[in-house]
Amino acid sequence: MCDPDASRVNAASVFRVDRIVIRGLELPLRQPFQTSYGRITHKSFLLVEACSKGVSGYGECVAGPEPFYCPETNETALHMLRDFLIPHTLGVPFAQPWDVLPHLDFVRGHPMAKAALEMAVWDLAARLQNAPLSKLLGGSAAKIRAGAAVGLQASPAALVERVGREVSSGYGRLKVKIEPGRDLEYVRAVRTQFPDLPLLVDANSAYALEHTPLFQQLDQQHLMMIEQPLAWDDLVGHAALQKGLDTPICLDESIASPAQLETALELGACRVVNLKPGRVGGFAAALAIHDRCRTSGVPLWCGGMFESGIGRAANVHLQSLPGFNLPGDTSASERTFVEDLIDPPVEVSSHGEIDVPTAPGLGHDIIWSRVDRATRFREEWSADR
Numbered sequence: 001m002c003d004p005d006a007s008r009v010n011a012a013s014v015f016r017v018d019r020i021v022i023r024g025l026e027l028p029l030r031q032p033f034q035t036s037y038g039r040i041t042h043k044s045f046l047l048v049e050a051c052s053k054g055v056s057g058y059g060e061c062v063a064g065p066e067p068f069y070c071p072e073t074n075e076t077a078l079h080m081l082r083d084f085l086i087p088h089t090l091g092v093p094f095a096q097p098w099d100v101l102p103h104l105d106f107v108r109g110h111p112m113a114k115a116a117l118e119m120a121v122w123d124l125a126a127r128l129q130n131a132p133l134s135k136l137l138g139g140s141a142a143k144i145r146a147g148a149a150v151g152l153q154a155s156p157a158a159l160v161e162r163v164g165r166e167v168s169s170g171y172g173r174l175k176v177k178i179e180p181g182r183d184l185e186y187v188r189a190v191r192t193q194f195p196d197l198p199l200l201v202d203a204n205s206a207y208a209l210e211h212t213p214l215f216q217q218l219d220q221q222h223l224m225m226i227e228q229p230l231a232w233d234d235l236v237g238h239a240a241l242q243k244g245l246d247t248p249i250c251l252d253e254s255i256a257s258p259a260q261l262e263t264a265l266e267l268g269a270c271r272v273v274n275l276k277p278g279r280v281g282g283f284a285a286a287l288a289i290h291d292r293c294r295t296s297g298v299p300l301w302c303g304g305m306f307e308s309g310i311g312r313a314a315n316v317h318l319q320s321l322p323g324f325n326l327p328g329d330t331s332a333s334e335r336t337f338v339e340d341l342i343d344p345p346v347e348v349s350s351h352g353e354i355d356v357p358t359a360p361g362l363g364h365d366i367i368w369s370r371v372d373r374a375t376r377f378r379e380e381w382s383a384d385r
Contacts, residue, residue: 014093015128017121018383019051020086022078025374027308028338034152035177035204043306043337046074047371048081050120057124057361060311061116062278069204069305070232070253070279072112080113082379089117091383097122097136101284111256111281118282119314127361132317134356137283139320143353145327147173148335149202149304152182156189163190163197169335172352173198173327175227179206184217191221198327202227205253209237215245224326225250225272235260238269248272252303256280258288265296272326274303277318278311286318294323302328309333309342313362316346320356330354341370 026044033040046061063072084107094100100118107114126133134140148171153159163174176190178201187201200223207214207229215229225248230237232253242249248271255261255273257280264270273293277286293300302319305311315330332354333345340346342364348354357363 014095015052015125016091016093016383017050017052017089017124018091019380020090020117020120021049021051021378021380022081022086023047023049023371023375024074024078024377025308025371026376027341027374029306030334030336030338032151033306035179035202040306043308044074045308045311046077046081046116047308047310048116048120050117050124052124052128055124055127057120057122057127058310058366059116059118059120059123059282060278060307060314061112062276062305062307062311063112064305070112070256072110076110077113077116080107080110081117085113085117086381089121090381094121094125097125098284101282104281111285112278115278115280115282115285118284119277122283123314123361130360132356132358132363133314133361134317134320137287137317137321139317139356140322141320142356144316144319144324144330144356145172146330146332146348146352146354147171147175147301147327148331149175149329150177152177152179153186156186159186160189160193163194167194167197169332170348170350170352171331173200173224175200175202175329177202177204179203180211184214187218187221187223198224200224200227200250202252203229205230205232209241212241212244215241215247219245219247223247227274228252228254235264235267235269238264239267242268242270248299250274252276253279255289258285258292261289261292265292265298272299272301275300275324276303276305277314278305278307279303283318287321290318290321290323299326300324301326302330304329304331306336308337309340309346309364310362310366312346313342313357313364316354316356317362327352339370339373341367341374343367
């Protein structure tokens with residue numbers, strides 16, 4: 001991991017996390033979302049609250065109930081947090097939030113569990129300094145560009161109709177999910193109807209190298225990129241596929257750390273990176289990846305994991321950094337959830353932009369009545385116990 005940029009180092013007084021709360025939440029989606037992994041109707045996740053001096057910061061764990069996207073789940077993250085990460089963090093003095101992730105390195109892997117705690121401490125540190133989270137991260141943009149993702153649809157016509165609705169809502173960049181049997185014909189239908197639309201496809205690891213002829217046909221559809229076509233741990237295969245394509249390959253699941261990014265770039269396994277802070281261990285690792293991509297000229301954007309408004313706001317702050325030069329998957333709260341957890345909600349303008357909050361920390365108030373309705377369990381730890 002690279003050293004923090006000087007602009008991000010803050011002369012804050014030392015703080016200690018004296019209390020940590022974990023809540024298990026479940027939020028219904030406004031409409032089901034289909035990927036090659038399966039059909040999602042609810043978002044089940046862990047919410048971590050880190051407290052110091054009567055102030056709280058919040059981090060959302062992006063793991064899900066099943067190990068389909070990555071090996072981690074809500075249960076494995078809870079185990080790591082409950083039995084290892086939280087006991088190791090309570091009462092420890094931190095001079096700056098940069099110090100948290102190295103402090104958690106004694107646990108191998110489990111970046112999503114680490115990120116939930118680490119990102120809560122970043123929010124806490126920003127609130128203690130009465131500063132927006134973007135300032136601590138080194139961001140300066142007042143607005144970010146938003147894109148939207150469209151799940152698998154029943155037919156090419158249904159996909160075209162859904163893409164049309166998103167374009168009408170102001171999203172200027174669209175991502176469509178694909179899987180074997182629902183790919184080329186579907187993409188061609190969208191491209192015929194929207195010849196100039198910035199468009200990418202996301203395979204979520206549903207293909208193998210034997211599908212190279214299909215990707216060569218997709219190569220003719222003028223796509224921005226093809227996201228994660230092969231297995232999540234197959235960097236060598238992605239490098240081989242990229243050599244035969246003009247369309248850039250973007251890696252998502254394959255980049256779980258700055259070290260894996262280095263390997264991917266060395267192999268030529270991708271030309272674009274989808275960065276999700278909750279996937280790579282938190283903000284410190286995300287900033288290291290951001291800086292490496294920026295200095296290397298690698299296009300970068302921020303993906304989404306169906307985060308509630310809490311996790312969504314964190315992603316907005318991160319995208320205020322200059323290296324995020326492509327629209328991300330951060331869409332409006334109302335597009336995803338029947339009832340989100342923050343006020344004001346994350347909103348997308350008619351120009352496809354989201355304002356970066358200027359209030360302290362995440363910059364949104366949490367609607368606790370909604371959190372309470374969504375909470376399935378709650379656990380608490382204190383430094384004096």
